Amino acid sequence: MEPIFFILQALLDFVFYYPLFMAYLWMVGGLDYYLRREYRKARPDELPSLSSYPLVSIIVPCHNEAEHLHDTIGYLFHQRYPDYEVIAVNDGSTDETGRMLDDMARENPQLRVVHFETNQGKAMGLRMASLVARGEFLVCIDGDALLDPDAIFWMMQHFLEGPRVGAVTGNPRIRTRSTLLGKIQVGEFSAILGLIKRAQRVYGRVFTMSGVVSAFRKTALHHVGYWSVDMMTEDIDISWRLQLSHWDIRFEPNALCWILMPETLKGLWNQRLRWAQGGSEVLLRYLRHMFKWRSRRMWGVYFEYFTSIIWSYAMLLIGLIWLWGLFFPLPADMRLPTLVPAWSGVVLSLTCLLQFAVAMFLDSRYERGLGRCYYVMIWYPLAFWLINMFTIVVGLPKALLKKRGERAVWTATDRGIY
Known part of the structure; x- marks a missing residue:
């Protein structure tokens, strides 16, 4: 039974050391980014001076967003950037979204509206809007987001400084924080997503842009063929396609955008399952590219996400062995007395709190x-690690079984309590 003991011990070590290693890797990378690229940078209230101010097209894909439209679109008309237009896509909405957009367009000539008769999906909405946009630079936000009035300045700085910059991802901030889940997500977006993006910029490539607030160079989008309409997460897909075609993606923490997030377990599950399935779809679709030397800068993010999938299944296997041992006898080498964290749980908890403090x-x-x-x-490791683990376990088979070319369309979304 010794080989089984060693395999089980290796799984236990992997489950413990992998999140510990990644936490310190992200902290080191995030601090390096801050000291070398962020510390001496102007603060949010000190706008950068741009060499020029080209026309920017702000794109807002909408599906049943009547409840949030006045806030989202109205906020865009207060942008301080001198030259921009707004293009809203009514993607087959069944509520008052289309009528409201037409009313707002009559009142403000900066707004143009594109109507789809049926639900075509966010990627198709972004595609169509980018084709009719007059600007070379596109800023894309969700239909329930509030774009900071100065965000365009900060993102445009990267495009004007770097001709190979294909996209810039912004810094989403959470508006919904009335429940415990909402408050935890405030820390998550800082300690996990913001810190990871900083670290990935230091180590090579980013895994994904923030789909809720991103800016693109239209030339780069045209080069890669725009957004894929059959991917569950179009933001992850376009991030990989741009970087595999050697376009640079940058992170701009000053480009703030206030967003709504789920505050119920059901809504959180559906959101994270979509993210997990979308990440798995990207890993499967671009696997062949990982064997090419020209794609070597993507090896890090690919290996990181692939390892996180292995970690999730390892956690599931250990949990199943422990549950089996509660009801049926197991060989001594396979017995797990408890899953309640001991010293290792204390180390992980302290590391987690240190990571949140740094971020x-x-x-x-x-x-x-x-x-x-x-x-x-x-509470983050207990609640969100378990949710993310199970969504990855479920999301990978869904990605494997999904028919290629099947259109990804809008579904109902939990926008929290606010």
Whole structure:
């Protein structure tokens, strides 16, 4: 039974050390990014001076967004950038979205509206809007997001400084924080997503842009064929396609955008399952590219996500062995007395809190009051790790079984309590 013991011990070590290693890798990378690229940069209230101010097209794909349209579109008309247009796509909405958009377009000539008769999906909406856009640079946000009035300045700085910059991902901030899940997500977007993007920029490539707030160079989009209409997460897919074609993606923490997130377990599950399936679809579709030397800068993000999938299944296997041992006898080498964390759980919890502290320090210059959410983050490993683990376990088979070419369309979304 010794080989089984060693395999089980290796799984236990992997389950423990992998998140520990990644946490410190992200912290080191995030601090390096901050010290070399962010610390001496102007603060959010100090706008950068641009060499020119080309026309920017702001694209807002909408599906049944009547509840949020006045806030989202109205906020766009307060942008401080001097030259921009707004293109809203009514993607087969069954509520008052289309009528409201037409009314707003009559009142403001900066707004143009594209109507789809049926639900075509976010990727198709982005495609159509980019083709009719007059600007070379596109800023894309969701239909329930509030774009900071200065965000375009910060993103345009990257395009004007780097001709190989194909896209810039912004810094989404959470508006929904009335429940424990909402408050935990405030810390998650700082400690996990923001820190990871900083670290990935230092180590090579980013896994994905933030689909809720991103900017693109139209030339780069045309080069890669625009967004794929059959991918569950069009933001991950376009991020990989741009970088595999050697376009650079940058992260701009000053480009703030306030967003709504799920605050129920059902809504959170559906969102994270979509993310997990979309990530798996990207890994499967671009697997062949990972064997090419020209794609070597993507090896890191591919290996990172692939390892996270292995970690999720390893966690599931250990959990199943423990459950089996509660009801049926197991060989001594396979017995797991408990899954309740002991010293290893304390180490992981302290590392998790340290990671949140580092990330909240980095993001404190963009959002005040983050410290109020710090102490609820102790629940993050228990709640969100389990949800993310199970969604990855379910998402991979869904990606494997999905028919290629099947259109990804809009579904109902939990927008939280606000």
